[in-house]
Amino acid sequence: MPDFISQWLNQNDIFTVMTLLEYWNGLVTTVQLVFLSLLIGLVIALPLAILRTVRNPFVSGPIWVYTYLFRGTPLLIQLYIIYYGIAQIPGIQETFWWNIFREPFYPALLAFTLNTAAYTTEIIRGAIIATPMGEIEAAKAYGMSWMLRMRRIILPNAARRAVQAYSNEVIFMLHASAIASVVTMVDLTGAARNIYARTYAPFDAFIFVALIYLMLTFILVFVFRKLENHLLRHQRPMNS
Amino acid sequence: MKKILIAASCALAMLTGSVQAEDSIRIAFDVPYEPFEYKDENGELTGFEVELAEAMCEEMNAKCEFVIQAWDGMIPGLLARKFDAIMSSMSVTPERAERVLFSKPYYNTPGGWFAAEGFDIDVTDMDAMKDKSVGVQRGTTMDTFVTENMTGVVNIKRYNTADDMVLDLEGQRLDVVFVDYPVGEQTIKNKDGFIEIGESVKLGEGVGVAMRKRDTDLAERVNKALDTLKENGTYDAIMKKYFAYDIKV
Numbered sequence: 001m002p003d004f005i006s007q008w009l010n011q012n013d014i015f016t017v018m019t020l021l022e023y024w025n026g027l028v029t030t031v032q033l034v035f036l037s038l039l040i041g042l043v044i045a046l047p048l049a050i051l052r053t054v055r056n057p058f059v060s061g062p063i064w065v066y067t068y069l070f071r072g073t074p075l076l077i078q079l080y081i082i083y084y085g086i087a088q089i090p091g092i093q094e095t096f097w098w099n100i101f102r103e104p105f106y107p108a109l110l111a112f113t114l115n116t117a118a119y120t121t122e123i124i125r126g127a128i129i130a131t132p133m134g135e136i137e138a139a140k141a142y143g144m145s146w147m148l149r150m151r152r153i154i155l156p157n158a159a160r161r162a163v164q165a166y167s168n169e170v171i172f173m174l175h176a177s178a179i180a181s182v183v184t185m186v187d188l189t190g191a192a193r194n195i196y197a198r199t200y201a202p203f204d205a206f207i208f209v210a211l212i213y214l215m216l217t218f219i220l221v222f223v224f225r226k227l228e229n230h231l232l233r234h235q236r237p238m239n240s
Numbered sequence: 241m242k243k244i245l246i247a248a249s250c251a252l253a254m255l256t257g258s259v260q261a262e263d264s265i266r267i268a269f270d271v272p273y274e275p276f277e278y279k280d281e282n283g284e285l286t287g288f289e290v291e292l293a294e295a296m297c298e299e300m301n302a303k304c305e306f307v308i309q310a311w312d313g314m315i316p317g318l319l320a321r322k323f324d325a326i327m328s329s330m331s332v333t334p335e336r337a338e339r340v341l342f343s344k345p346y347y348n349t350p351g352g353w354f355a356a357e358g359f360d361i362d363v364t365d366m367d368a369m370k371d372k373s374v375g376v377q378r379g380t381t382m383d384t385f386v387t388e389n390m391t392g393v394v395n396i397k398r399y400n401t402a403d404d405m406v407l408d409l410e411g412q413r414l415d416v417v418f419v420d421y422p423v424g425e426q427t428i429k430n431k432d433g434f435i436e437i438g439e440s441v442k443l444g445e446g447v448g449v450a451m452r453k454r455d456t457d458l459a460e461r462v463n464k465a466l467d468t469l470k471e472n473g474t475y476d477a478i479m480k481k482y483f484a485y486d487i488k489v
Contacts, residue, residue, distance in 0.1 A: 087411025
């Protein structure tokens with residue numbers, strides 16, 4: 001088998017060691033970008049989702065505006081505004097912020113994080129408000145405070161309800177990250193575009209990268225399946 | 241039987257008819273790429289290559305249709321028969337020539353270096369250029385030149401459009417831009433605070449009309465028409481409208 005692979009590598013001029021390395025670097029960039037934005041996005045989304053369920057409109061209102069704005073506009077537009085817009089602010093190049101926003105990684109990370117945080121906020125909020133009234137009343141009857149109710153009753157159950165919708169969001173985010181290549185990042189798609197531009201072989205360059213995305217999605221689906229089995233095991237029939 | 245005959249003759253008539261009417265050539269451009277192809281104030285497609293294409297079609301007695309196509313999809317679009325020829329500043333390269341059939345080159349412009357005022361580093365001095373950001377348009381001959389000569393030295397950033405690249409030069413994300421000279425002259429040098437630096441670099445054989453490999457008849461007609469235009473002064477007249485210097489090959 002390795003013989004076959006090395007022979008095949010020697011025969012074609014598209015999948016050389018150099019281009020495979022470029023794909024690998026693209027994979028690393030994509031995984032970094034998606035993982036970090038999802039992680040930070042989730043950390044932001046949890047408190048926002050809880051505050052979004054508060055009755056006081058001065059608390060929930062601004063969060064509604066935020067999620068509405070970021071869910072209501074294309075991610076590509078958000079990325080353009082953050083990447084090109086920030087560079088147009090007069091004098092930004094002289095501040096320390098420029099060290100962060102000069103390279104495409106941080107503008108892309110910011111755009112992706114804010115976007116996924118908005119979607120995740122709404123997913124978690126939906127799961128929170130779907131808590132059966134009876135559970136809350138029972139918790140109240142036990143004399144649990146708001147904090148304790150949230151921690152012991154509402155959030156653990158909300159997590160069970162949210163995990164399926166959230167797994168979709170994670171996969172969408174992976175695929176949405178392909179647009180990072182428009183702001184000069186060499187992520188997986190960026191690597192594929194560079195290789196395509198050199199070889200003019202769109203099928204080879206893009207089908208190969210599509211397979212890598214499929215593989216990543218497969219891993220994500222597997223992980224979330226395990227997580228769902230763990231979180232939802234009380235719903236399985238007793239004898240299975 | 242009669243019915244079948246009529247149907248068959250109808251089909252035959254349609255077939256031959258369509259062959260005769262097929263002398264409409266669809267030519268693709270990627271706009272804006274001033275001054276080669278762009279839209280004027282009225283939204284009309286114009287520019288050096290557009291006018292040259294019009295003259296060429298007239299010379300060939302062909303009906304031409306102009307199609308707008310983004311650079312990324314140029315060659316795939318041609319091969320997928322979305323259009324029949326590309327006249328969008330496509331430089332002749334061996335890699336491209338494997339997929340498409342090129343006419344004889346009809347112009348050649350050098351690549352030019354552009355930067356913000358005050359940039360005084362020699363672009364050929366690799367030590368001084370170390371870790372500078374250089375912008376190119378992905379898949380152009382300028383990209384190939386920088387990739388071959390400066391990989392590992394400078395930070396190469398590849399853009400889908402020249403517009404995005406110029407924005408990043410203005411935003412100081414790029415130190416230097418290496419771009420087709422007329423485009424740089426028009427979109428960068430004309431701006432306050434930006435200058436041309438170093439020597440422009442002559443790249444490759446020039447720009448040709450790209451067609452599908454099997455369309456050798458079309459290529460022959462295109463070559464003949466271009467030769468005539470170059471000789472009878474039409475080419476020079478169009479060139480003078482857009483350029484102060486000679487780009488004829």
